[in-house]
Amino acid sequence: MTLFEGVRSALTSLLANKLRSFLTMLGVIIGVAAVIVVVAIGEGLKADVMQRIQGLGTNLLMISPSSRSGRHGPVVRRGRLTDDDWEAIESKVTNVSAIAPIVQGSVTVKYRNRTHASRVLGSTPDIMTTQNLTLAAGRFFTTSEERSRARVVVLGSTVVEEIFYGRVLLEETVRIKGVPFRVIGVFEEKGGSWGSPDDQVYVPLSTARQRLLGRSTLSTIYVSAASTKVVAEVEESLTQVLRRQHRVRNEEDDFRIRSQEEILTTMSETSAMLTRFLAGIALVSLLVGGVGIMNIMLVSVAERTREIGIRKAVGARRRDIQTQFLIESTALSVIGGIIGGIIGIGISKLVGSALGWTTVVPLWAILVAFLFAAAVGVFFGYYPSRKAALLDPIECLRYE
Template identity: 50%
Template sequence: DRVCVLGKTVVDNLFETVEPVGQTVKIKNVGFHVVGVMKEKGASGWRNPDDQVFIPYSTAMKRVFGEDYLSSISIQANDGKLLEAAETEVTELLRKEHKIAPNKEPDFHVRNQAEFMETLEESNQTFTNLILGIAVVSLVVGGIGIMNIMLVSVTERTKEIGLRKAVGAQRSDILVQFLVESTSLALVGGVVGIGVGIGGAELVTSFWEWRTLVSPMYGIISFVVSALVGIFFGAYPAWKAAKLHPIDALRHE
């Protein structure tokens, strides 16, 4: 039968405002009657399972590909624990159907999804570690930049610090002041970074149709880490400002 079921992405591309069920689409100049739409799954890596059209395999072989064989078959086990048993069973069945002797090499390949997922997990972990390394280097470089800015600020505001101490400001007051300033700088950078990250995720979703998820928890963690970076790298400039003697500070040119 010339019927088909469309993925969500195909529907969005072909039928923006029209109900797809009941319409006709052409595949290699062969008309197919749309009988359903698949539930949206979302893109995964470079694959987009929503960007597919499903038709009966017999119709595909005869009318679309012009072949009398299938190049690949996907089989799903009822339980992940049964993958190896299912692989063995499929292999034995195909050897029997292809009439392959036990001592002969098969003319087909059976791939276990568990092996693919393990490789994918290793790749994801490597990518995560790479991103983490870049993030750490970026934090250190940004922190050093904040420290340098605050050291310059302490030097330029030496008289101001001396004047504050002369009118009664304690070391702790000066320390807190500069820590607040360094932390504020870091937080501004953190907010900008979070905004760029959210914008980048939206761009990826728009251009490549990958489903991206921005977790509020990671946003909070980023905000806290930014504050800690500001405190850590602002501690030395703040301490340097706090230990200035008011007389020496007022004499500073």
């Protein structure tokens, strides 16, 4: 019997029990579809994050406070960034094109009866350079406005969408945490969905601190190196300056400096790990599908005992019987895999367009899911087929 004939006869017998075959495949269908959807969303998230981070300046270094353990035990000391640090960097670190100290916090933005929960970012005009921001209309605040704690605000595109219905209304007054601000500019959309700068409002640093957040420390300091070549050098001298500032000698630093490259790596590693973890769970459902196949194959072997007897009587060898049932179980899982693959790709596309998420279905995910499904069919079909092959022809022919 050739392989082609084997496949044809397997399909014939699967078609004889259409509903049962379909229900058996369902486990594999769901498993494969789940793997593909999970990977598609994960890969989409990764691409999204990458795009967002690459939108920031390429020479960017981000300084943020970090916690460290106390000198004499596990007491956690929270690091702080202050204006002194900022000034020290400004005076002592060379090859720097822009320094933007930042404070951030959650606020509500209100215009007439429209309210929108957003984030405020207080900084100096240098933030335009470090974050690669582009204005769609109006202007950014000036250094003198920053010094005088002016109540002026530049809005991200999402905020404009939410409170102005997308209209550009310069010189209007919006209330941030109840404090009236004059809108002086609007940013161009930057893209990216999670925590995008589009959903932020930018105000002068001093204004944010005193009128909105009531905080004297800094959340972050963005430093743009003068060129890509000097990023490492700048990072090194930043570390030295901040250590001296914070009197860090032999203990852990109480701050962190991350370059854009590091953030990219961390982000992509994290999302890859998450994707793998979720895909792993989805693969488990494939295994469960395999158990379903084994179950039905055992039933099928029992039901077809007489057929096995007839085939053996007319000359089928063990291998012939085993191959026949293995082809059937593999056909179940492979067809399930194909259907699941199509459904998975469909759902990924649907999720992409319905929720506005970026989804990417990589070829490797389809191949892995499909091969795994086929392997499941062979693996879980082996025992039932072996059982069928070893049946005694006399017993089979006597079987009612």
